[in-house]
Amino acid sequence: MFKKPLLQKMLSQTQVFLTRVMSPPYFFSFAEKCLPWFVAVFVAALAYGLIGGLFLAPADYLQGEGFRILYVHVPCAFLSLMIYSVMAVAAAFGLIWRLKLAFAVMRQSAPLGMVFTFLALVTGSLWGKPMWGTYWIWDARLTSELILLFLYLGILALHSALPNRRLADHATAILVLIGFVDIPIIHYSVNWWNTLHQGSTLRLLAPSLIAPSMLYPLLAMTVAFCAYYAIALILRLRCALLSESGAR
Amino acid sequence: MLKLNKLQTRRLYYLLALMLGLALAAGLILYSLKQNINLFFTPSQALQANLPAGHRFRLGGQVKPGSVIREKNRLQVHFILTDLKRELPVTYSGILPDLFREGNGAIAEGSWGTASQSKKTFIATEILAKHDENYMPRAMYEELRKK
Incomplete structure (x- = not known):
């Protein structure tokens, strides 16, 4: 056993890396190194996204200047789904491998996801009045997004209601996984049913249905919001893990 | 860490079964409510x-x-x-x-x-x-x- 095959070596190194990152002390030093990069990406992407979206991008042919709320609404809605997906993966990791860090990621992501869901609903509502003619309608997209907001609230409430830490983590993780059913429903609601909300503009595999001059600021805003989530999550995790180890 | 022992494998299967059952239940409910959701x-x-x-x-x-x-x-x-x-x-x-x-x-x-x-x-x-x-x-x- 002097020569390990390359693949096996890489695998074992990945495993060592993950093992380290997932244990709180190593996580701190890893997060410390990443934080400035996330801040740099956040500032640069937000600056370009805001200037590009609010000033450089041309007005829409149908909605005029009013379409610019898209540059806030779409990233918020995207993050509300992405954060929940991150929480669901963390919940599964936590339940299977009993990782303290995974439960912490799940718990600390919830308020962030809730805020983005709330913002997506509010900006969408403000956009809906001038364009559709109503602040709110019980169509499948809007209703399933509202259910997501209640899911986030329920997750936070359940976690804080249980005094036993281990029990709270496990029960919340199961609730997060059950609630994950809502995520594909939100995404596909506009395809499965008749809705007032229009279909997806951004496509992963096909060209997006938005002019390139309008698209790039939107992508920049989405990147900026993701970087913000990473920054906020790292800070919240650091605080939570420290206070937890201090309490023991 | 990312290797699964016997207990962890069982937990994984439980979770997969949970998700599968939920997806099936949600799918059936939504299908039967199709007319009301439109x-x-x-x-x-x-x-x-x-x-x-x-x-x-x-x-x-x-x-x-x-x-x-x-x-x-x-x-x-x-x-x-x-x-x-x-x-x-x-x-x-x-x-x-x-x-x-x-x-x-x-x-x-x-x-x-x-x-x-x-x-x-x-x-x-x-x-x-x-x-x-x-x-x-x-x-x-x-x-x-x-x-």
Whole structure:
């Protein structure tokens, strides 16, 4: 056993890396190194996204200047789904491998996801009045997004209601996984049913249905919001893990 | 860490079973509620459903180009909603949303008129404009329209 095959070596190194990152002390030093990069990406992407979206991008042919709320609404809605997906993966990791860090990621992501869901609903509502003619309608997209907001609230409430830490983590993780059913429903609601909300503009595999001059600021805003989530999550995790180890 | 021992494998299977069962249950529920979740009837569905006069529902479709008639001295508007298969005349009295245009989508809430049973007219009390997922500058739109 002097020569390990390359693949096996890489695998074992990945495993060592993950093992380290997932244990709180190593996580701190890893997060410390990443934080400035996330801040740099956040500032640069937000600056370009805001200037590009609010000033450089041309007005829409149908909605005029009013379409610019898209540059806030779409990233918020995207993050509300992405954060929940991150929480669901963390919940599964936590339940299977009993990782303290995974439960912490799940718990600390919830308020962030809730805020983005709330913002997506509010900006969408403000956009809906001038364009559709109503602040709110019980169509499948809007209703399933509202259910997501209640899911986030329920997750936070359940976690804080249980005094036993281990029990709270496990029960919340199961609730997060059950609630994950809502995520594909939100995404596909506009395809499965008749809705007032229009279909997806951004496509992963096909060209997006938005002019390139309008698209790039939107992508920049989405990147900026993701970087913000990473920054906020790292800070919240650091605080939570420290206070937890201090309490023991 | 990422290797699964016996206990962890069992937990993984439990979770997979949970997710699978949930997906199945949600799928069946949503499938059976399909008619209630749809926000509006298309003209074809509305004609097929044969709802009584006075029963409120939403009718959605494309505003047929060239079909909008505005009455003089009144807010009364007449237009035709179409799903490109069947079409239905709609009457509405009130202010239309900005994005209500010929050729664009619109959703009308109201009920069948009671007057003449032979020619069905939908009396709307509220009109919502539906826009699509395409965004582009005006110049690009004009160019596309020329083609």
